[in-house]
Amino acid sequence: MSVQLDENGQLRHFLTTEGLDPALLTRILDTAESFSGVIGKSVKKVPLLRGRTVINLFFESSTRTRTTFExxxxxxxxxxxxVSVDTTTTKGESLLDMLRNLQAMQADMFVIRHSQSGAAEYFARHVDPGVAVLNAGDGWHAHPTQAMLDAYTIRQHKGDFEQLRIAIVGDIAHSRVARSQIHAFNGLGAGEIRVVAPNTLLPGDIDSLGVQVYNDLGAGLRDADVVIALRLQRERMQGALLPGEAEYFRHYGLSEARLRSAHPQAIVMHPGPINRGVEIDSSLADGPRSVILEQVTNGIAVRMAVMSLVLGLQPETAREST
Amino acid sequence: MSVQLDENGQLRHFLTTEGLDPALLTRILDTAESFSGVIGKSVKKVPLLRGRTVINLFFESSTRTRTTFExxxxxxxxxxxxVSVDTTTTKGESLLDMLRNLQAMQADMFVIRHSQSGAAEYFARHVDPGVAVLNAGDGWHAHPTQAMLDAYTIRQHKGDFEQLRIAIVGDIAHSRVARSQIHAFNGLGAGEIRVVAPNTLLPGDIDSLGVQVYNDLGAGLRDADVVIALRLQRERMQGALLPGEAEYFRHYGLSEARLRSAHPQAIVMHPGPINRGVEIDSSLADGPRSVILEQVTNGIAVRMAVMSLVLGLQPETAREST
Amino acid sequence: MSVQLDENGQLRHFLTTEGLDPALLTRILDTAESFSGVIGKSVKKVPLLRGRTVINLFFESSTRTRTTFExxxxxxxxxxxxVSVDTTTTKGESLLDMLRNLQAMQADMFVIRHSQSGAAEYFARHVDPGVAVLNAGDGWHAHPTQAMLDAYTIRQHKGDFEQLRIAIVGDIAHSRVARSQIHAFNGLGAGEIRVVAPNTLLPGDIDSLGVQVYNDLGAGLRDADVVIALRLQRERMQGALLPGEAEYFRHYGLSEARLRSAHPQAIVMHPGPINRGVEIDSSLADGPRSVILEQVTNGIAVRMAVMSLVLGLQPETAREST
Structure with a gap:
């Protein structure tokens, strides 16, 4: 049984999109939708978590992700x-002591980012009943809220997932975002998920993920409804997997011209921050097909949804505070 | 047309005091006054910006200024x-991407401090309608909220600006504070604005600023109603413009003795933090003429006023929250 | 007269537990108890300090302590x-200017941590009437809120102090926690306070503190009701006062076996963070006698109590906000 679900199959932590059933994934999206109206209004606050304490516990610095959760x-x-933690100075069991101490301060939720895969699950296995753990990115493993905000954005533009061809382009091997997207889109019943990358940037277990593999960008984008560029994680590349950024762009960079083989109404996505001219051309990133900034906006509502659901709170009952 | 005003001449951003008409400058001061009562009471909060998100985007570190805006x-x-940004790692177009991303998180206002003149205006030209930019200091260009809190403090003590002689002493050339003060005080109809500095510390365009220039401190302070010492910005001085701090104090440092030529009721101001014994003597800074700490206190109300006005909110309608 | 009391003997700052009378110490514990119910409920907030501004002014970094005050x-x-201050760049009088400036921003309370003994009292002597200073640890001198949360935890488990034998084990000489505990427990009328340490880790004034000194752990723990391990402050040890951590544990480390000479219902405490296997064995720290995590939880209520009392606020009148 998954550590992230309770005995009734409800979300208790949010660690990964892998193995979640369509009803639960859809419930997250629906809940986020109920908060979107809140975000669009001048008073954006709801008192749903009033009196609760959320601790952002970041072992890997990320202003951007930390800010959206905050x-x-x-x-x-x-x-x-x-709380920012320098992992070079804190190791092993003392991590658990830190967690227990923060928990003893009556934290209700931890948002954890860590460079090691499995870190969020490790914490989830050790927190008290009633305390929730959200994974804000762990190693190459998962970044589930990013995948859900992507799913939310796709649903907003394209509706039902069953008819969709979704192409994910770039460094799949080192991308926790890609992994979480693949699991989420499969869970939501996506028609076809393609990954487009050179073999050197594919993970070893790619055959088990339920995707179609393309080495050629033109073929991979053909008739695609959704095209997702991944960020080139330079810092995660070990050794010379790539001949260089210009070479990468020539083969896998997205541009208006490359998108011609995709569906005429295809949308273009990117988890950000973008490397202009490396994985995506500026005119495409800033053009009408791009929904990149909508993804950012949707990230707030999706994270509000997950935060509410793991605490068992019903956003329907949330009255607007005035 | 100024980017900081809307078509009705109302404040939409706050980037500079240059070119603002007396009515608008006075409206800022009046609005600040309406918040001052709030500050003096035990419950200091008003719900005027409830549900709004303000992002302090500091490219230049300043605990002091950041704290007052916060x-x-x-x-x-x-x-x-x-959000603190290390400009050595973030450059050019990616700055704009950062702004767009933070904006996509539904920020309502950015408070920006940057080492380059014009940075705040650049951001103001690129934000969405409805998002406001406040300049918390950009290069040598402007620090408009500091100038307005100074104007507020002067009005509190001296009333009408028309009869006032205001002397600004020190490094005018490298002072964004002095520039913003000169524009604000001129806009408010100050009787006479003097700058007192060696020629090496005067800006090239000093003749166009509407001030009287004095190289001699005694002459510059004669009958002055308001005496403002500027902070010696050692880090901004390029090369050997000054023979040394002791020499500086001997010629331009303020003290009780030097103030004798000023008006008997003259007040002494400083934007802080003060270099004791360099631009001002300790006994003067801590004495009865000094309103330096009042400036700090007034800074909160003035910034509350500007934050309300750029969002088009009426503090008159603000009920105290309980 | 103590700077921390007003003319009516009420708490105005909280700098040290030394010299406080039993009624005042008990009032802090009772007030904390009134907040404990608040902490245990799903809505933990009370509006008692609404509109007040608390500034955490940390000259010595401590995420843990800062977090509990926050x-x-x-x-x-x-x-x-x-506000974090790097003392290597800020010295002497400018510290006082910093305090005056923060105070001019209408701060109501400063929580101060500093590496020099007496720093909190220095600030307390210089703040305006109405502004309170809380000592969050100053050099080797005092850490009074830690001592009070320890007293709170002891009272919760053991009731009246008069019958209690309390043993404090470890580096007494360099421990501000131990000093504050000794003063607090003596003030509360503890039956017997023992310190257990090698002579090299005892302070020079130990004879004046009202404690029994033991060099031998077995003898020091005999029939003790409360056993407190101190953290081995490696960074505070000057020179070779100790032969090594393993040697330390062999002589002064706490374990289930060592605790056999203590009272069968003895509780084990530690101010945290613990060095497992140095001053305390893991199985003891995580076992049923340990109240270490309860101490952390109680720290919130105790700090809420002190914050309310120094501002003269009655928690009894605090209605729960909803």
């Missing part, structure tokens, strides 16, 4: 604490 | 996010 | 500002 928590009226 | 925003019940 | 302040609905 904003989501504040819009739910939670108190937020940011 | 306090002002919190007293208006806004949610505040602090 | 949480306590937020649960009282205060606005909290965190």
């Amino acid at each position: 904003l989501a928590a504040k819009r739910l009226s939670a108190d937020v604490l940011n | 306090l002002a925003a919190k007293r208006l019940s806004a949610d505040v996010l602090n | 949480l306590a302040a937020k649960r009282l609905s205060a606005d909290v500002l965190n």
